[in-house]
Amino acid sequence: TQLLEQSPQFLSIQEGENLTVYCNSSSVxxxxxxxRQEPGEGPVLLVTVVTGGExxxxxxxxxxxxxxxxxxxxxxxxxxxxxxGLYLCAGARYGNNRLAFGKGNQVVVIP
Amino acid sequence: KAGVTQTPRYLIKTRGQQVTxxxxxxxxxxxxxWYQQTPGQGLQFLFEYFSETQRxxxxxxxxxxxxxxxxxxxxxxxxxxxxxxxxxxxxxSSLTGGSTDTQYFGxxxxxxxx
Numbered sequence: 001t002q003l004l005e006q007s008p009q010f011l012s013i014q015e016g017e018n019l020t021v022y023c024n025s026s027s028v029x030x031x032x033x034x035x036r037q038e039p040g041e042g043p044v045l046l047v048t049v050v051t052g053g054e055x056x057x058x059x060x061x062x063x064x065x066x067x068x069x070x071x072x073x074x075x076x077x078x079x080x081x082x083x084x085g086l087y088l089c090a091g092a093r094y095g096n097n098r099l100a101f102g103k104g105n106q107v108v109v110i111p
Numbered sequence: 112k113a114g115v116t117q118t119p120r121y122l123i124k125t126r127g128q129q130v131t132x133x134x135x136x137x138x139x140x141x142x143x144x145w146y147q148q149t150p151g152q153g154l155q156f157l158f159e160y161f162s163e164t165q166r167x168x169x170x171x172x173x174x175x176x177x178x179x180x181x182x183x184x185x186x187x188x189x190x191x192x193x194x195x196x197x198x199x200x201x202x203x204s205s206l207t208g209g210s211t212d213t214q215y216f217g218x219x220x221x222x223x224x225x
Contacts, residue, residue: 048211100156
């Protein structure tokens with residue numbers, strides 16, 4: 001059983017459209033991170049959220065940590081081809097430094 | 112500042128063989144974690160080393176082992192390879208390995224077991 005479930009698994013959209021992907025769990029996390037991974041490379045950290053209800057923005061990307069600290073969402077405004085990649089969420093549970101990863105949201109932005 | 116490097120980048124082995132993968136962390140980072148990434152299971156944690164000691168271990172069989180040297184470089188070893196061990200093996204380094212500490216991933220080693 002995956003600790004973190006990401007949905008949708010695959011999403012293809014046209015350039016300029018908006019999209020939202022989700023990361024859900026029944027567990028509570030002390031912090032949650034989002035990474036983007038491109039083919040042939042390792043994941044690159046985008047953001048870390050630590051407070052329930054927290055919203056962080058990174059240019060056109062908006063990350064939200066759920067109030068109950070069990071889920072998170074990533075919203076991309078006016079997607080561009082450079083946003084194409086595998087978006088991974090990873091959570092750290094209280095008292096455990098080990099990160100648990102979801103399987104990822106594969107996003108393809110078509111020019 | 113050089114990033115995390117992993118060698119080799121690609122490896123082809125046959126069942127029953129063993130393999131050693133290497134990871135050089137970012138200078139100054141003392142924590143190195145290893146992950147296995149497959150399409151079916153995603154990224155799964157193998158183990159974490161900090162100051163030459165294994166600090167955390169995932170749910171993998173004993174065929175998977177690792178070590179860390181005094182310069183923080185790390186190796187992982189897989190013995191008696193099975194077809195299911197085919198995967199991208201990623202290592203990540205961070206300063207201390209804390210849950211909010213930024214992990215920097217290497218490009219991975221693509222292992223194919225025939």
